[in-house]
Amino acid sequence: xxxxxxxxxxxxxxxxxxxxxxxxxxxxxxxxxxxxxxxxxxxxxxxxxxxxxxxxxxxxxxxxxxxxxxxxxxxxxxxxxxxxxxxxxxxxxxxxxxxxxxxxxxxxxxxxxxxxxxxxxxxxxxxxxxxxxxxxxxxxxxxxxxxxxxxxxxxxxxxxxxxxxxxxxxxxxxxxxxxxxxxxxxxxxxxxxxxxxxxxxxxxxxxxxxxxxxxxxxxxxxxxxxxxxxxxxxxxxxxxxxxxxxxxxxxxxxxxxxxxxxxxxxxxxxxxxxxxxxxxxxxxxxxxxxxxxxxxxxxxxxxxxxxxxxxxxxxxxxxxxxxxxxx
Amino acid sequence: xxxxxxxxxxxxxxxxxxxxxxxxxxxxxxxxxxxxxxxxxxxxxxxxxxxxxxxxxxxxxxxxxxxxxxxxxxxxxxxxxxxxxxxxxxxxxxxxxxxxxxxxxxxxxxxxxxxxxxxxxxxxxxxxxxxxxxxxxxxxxxxxxxxxxxxxxxxxxxxxxxxxxxxxxxxxxxxxxxxxxxxxxxxxxxxxxxxxxxxxxxxxxxxxxxxxxxxxxxxxxxxxxxxxxxxxxxxxxxxxxxxxxxxxxxxxxxxxxxxxxxxxxxxxxxxxxxxxxxxxxxxxxxxxxxxxxxxxxxxxxxxxxxxxxxxxxxxxxxxxxxx
Numbered sequence: 001x002x003x004x005x006x007x008x009x010x011x012x013x014x015x016x017x018x019x020x021x022x023x024x025x026x027x028x029x030x031x032x033x034x035x036x037x038x039x040x041x042x043x044x045x046x047x048x049x050x051x052x053x054x055x056x057x058x059x060x061x062x063x064x065x066x067x068x069x070x071x072x073x074x075x076x077x078x079x080x081x082x083x084x085x086x087x088x089x090x091x092x093x094x095x096x097x098x099x100x101x102x103x104x105x106x107x108x109x110x111x112x113x114x115x116x117x118x119x120x121x122x123x124x125x126x127x128x129x130x131x132x133x134x135x136x137x138x139x140x141x142x143x144x145x146x147x148x149x150x151x152x153x154x155x156x157x158x159x160x161x162x163x164x165x166x167x168x169x170x171x172x173x174x175x176x177x178x179x180x181x182x183x184x185x186x187x188x189x190x191x192x193x194x195x196x197x198x199x200x201x202x203x204x205x206x207x208x209x210x211x212x213x214x215x216x217x218x219x220x221x222x223x224x225x226x227x228x229x230x231x232x233x234x235x236x237x238x239x240x241x242x243x244x245x246x247x248x249x250x251x252x253x254x255x256x257x258x259x260x261x262x263x264x265x266x267x268x269x270x271x272x273x274x275x276x277x278x279x280x281x282x283x284x285x286x287x288x289x290x291x292x293x294x295x296x297x298x299x300x301x302x303x304x305x306x307x308x309x310x311x312x313x314x315x316x317x318x319x320x321x322x323x324x325x326x327x
Numbered sequence: 328x329x330x331x332x333x334x335x336x337x338x339x340x341x342x343x344x345x346x347x348x349x350x351x352x353x354x355x356x357x358x359x360x361x362x363x364x365x366x367x368x369x370x371x372x373x374x375x376x377x378x379x380x381x382x383x384x385x386x387x388x389x390x391x392x393x394x395x396x397x398x399x400x401x402x403x404x405x406x407x408x409x410x411x412x413x414x415x416x417x418x419x420x421x422x423x424x425x426x427x428x429x430x431x432x433x434x435x436x437x438x439x440x441x442x443x444x445x446x447x448x449x450x451x452x453x454x455x456x457x458x459x460x461x462x463x464x465x466x467x468x469x470x471x472x473x474x475x476x477x478x479x480x481x482x483x484x485x486x487x488x489x490x491x492x493x494x495x496x497x498x499x500x501x502x503x504x505x506x507x508x509x510x511x512x513x514x515x516x517x518x519x520x521x522x523x524x525x526x527x528x529x530x531x532x533x534x535x536x537x538x539x540x541x542x543x544x545x546x547x548x549x550x551x552x553x554x555x556x557x558x559x560x561x562x563x564x565x566x567x568x569x570x571x572x573x574x575x576x577x578x579x580x581x582x583x584x585x586x587x588x589x590x591x592x593x594x595x596x597x598x599x600x601x602x603x604x605x606x607x608x609x610x611x612x613x614x615x616x617x618x619x620x621x622x623x624x625x626x627x628x629x630x631x632x633x634x635x636x637x638x639x640x641x642x643x644x645x646x647x648x649x650x
Contacts, residue, residue, distance in 0.1 A: 042516060159605070187586065191599055194587075216586070219590060220594040220595065254515060258515060258544065260589070266548065269523055273520070275484050
């Protein structure tokens with residue numbers, strides 16, 4: 001099957017007065033049609049910057065310094081803003097984290113929905129309106145025709161996220177990037193939104209990149225998972241690999257820090273000690289080494305290479321490296 | 328029989344808002360409506376619900392940050408609901424609060440030591456020298472060294488700030504701490520650190536917690552008992568294992584089934600109960616049982632009569648007509 005998107009050795013840095021911040025440091029992945037890729041990591045791990053780099057929405061101080069982003073067989077890393085605006089919204093749809101701030105408060109929902117449809121699908125205003133109403137109904141907004149004339153503040157958080165999903169889906173993109181789509185929402189609303197995304201993924205066979213810090217959210221939806229830490233990929237594999245056979249100490253740490261609601265005897269949580277590293281002055285070797293309970297001498301000085309556990313499952317850790325050489 | 332630390336009886340907190348051109352009309356928001364709670368010494372009570380259900384207002388009213396509209400707050404045998412702010416001050420020495428947002432709850436212009444020392448200054452405890460020692464001790468308890476005391480909040484990460492919040496709450500040696508979503512602003516790996524710290528402190532200092540959160544799996548982990556709130560009412564209370572294994576109220580059932588499971592096989596097998604719509608506005612709440620607009624079992628009686636909290640054995644209380 002052909003790849004929807006391929007990212008090779010992406011490096012993105014921010015140039016701040018205090019120095020260069022290597023937010024994304026050599027990230028590569030491929031995404032097939034209909035595949036759901038979960039990117040998991042803590043705040044500051046570079047997961048959002050990875051996808052913002054794909055869309056080239058980095059702002060003034062951020063710059064892609066290396067790597068390829070291949071969309072439809074074309075490397076888009078050097079393309080200008082004009083070209084990117086034909087991709088944003090039409091080929092790649094984006095769902096942002098905070099539904100409170102990602103809609104423009106001074107325009108009606110209808111206007112905001114209509115705009116990308118008219119631009120990308122080249123429809124007239126009336127046709128675009130029709131399409132927008134159809135999309136709103138599809139994402140479960142009752143009374144869509146009337147709601148087109150409402151302002152964002154008249155919607156609740158969950159409803160706004162539905163509007164944004166409708167907007168992202170309106171131009172039939174091949175890829176949807178969802179950056180923490182449910183973090184700002186209540187659990188019951190989170191369940192509704194995840195259900196909606198699952199339904200769309202099935203109906204339209206859209207590829208999704210789902211970014212989250214909550215392992216519970218990706219368990220249900222993702223096919224493959226990338227675990228990021230401090231701008232690098234620590235481990236990647238299928239959902240089953242990551243949840244049932246995690247190899248990297250950081251992945252294990254993440255899985256151990258959430259309580260299992262089904263446990264009968266209360267177990268003490270096993271947190272990851274310490275704090276995420278300062279990216280202005282990152283650790284020399286493996287970025288996780290200062291917090292890693294198994295850190296060895298080599299971890300502190302040299303970045304580990306990527307090791308294949310199986311065809312799909314890769315991890316970057318000296319510990320596994322050592323085991324593999326022995327075995 | 329363990330001593331009761333806190334008993335809340337028929338607590339109401341209404342907020343009024345003036346509407347209309349001259350502000351002549353009043354709208355009433357019943358943020359907390361007839362809430363009853365009981366916490367024994369050494370126990371942790373978890374309070375869960377969606378945003379806007381009144382769980383934070385309940386906590387703040389108990390701490391008397393808000394004045395209750397009606398009801399009794401019996402803390403260590405004394406009703407503190409109607410005490411004046413002057414009379415409440417000595418009681419705050421026994422009751423402290425940890426706030427949700429570690430970015431907003433620390434004064435950015437004070438050093439960590441000054442922040443932790445403030446409660447000691449306010450309550451006029453210890454001499455100047457002793458205070459310095461006490462601050463060092465508190466910094467140690469929450470895992471800092473004394474050098475950290477000279478830093479400012481912006482130099483600390485979210486998890487570290489929350490530790491400062493905990494140290495500040497512990498400064499006056501309280502017996503009861505209200506934790507208002509202490510971990511929801513933190514990263515997963517840091518959440519576990521804070522939860523473990525809170526659990527250790529509870530055991531060594533014999534504390535009692537009211538733990539407010541929307542994350543049911545964490546609440547279940549830390550609490551002995553759990554109360555579930557919906558639009559200002561408590562709809563179900565039980566021991567935490569009992570509530571998880573045997574949820575009776577339809578709202579609790581949905582909340583439980585909405586917890587994201589960090590286990591792909593189980594998550595795929597699970598049948599989720601989906602709620603229709605969103606929480607109704609507390610300005611104009613539904614009549615009868617407030618949950619009936621979203622409840623799939625709702626019948627006529629639900630929209631007419633508000634169900635009362637009934638005991639169905641095992642210390643398990645539910646407010647639903649069909650139990």
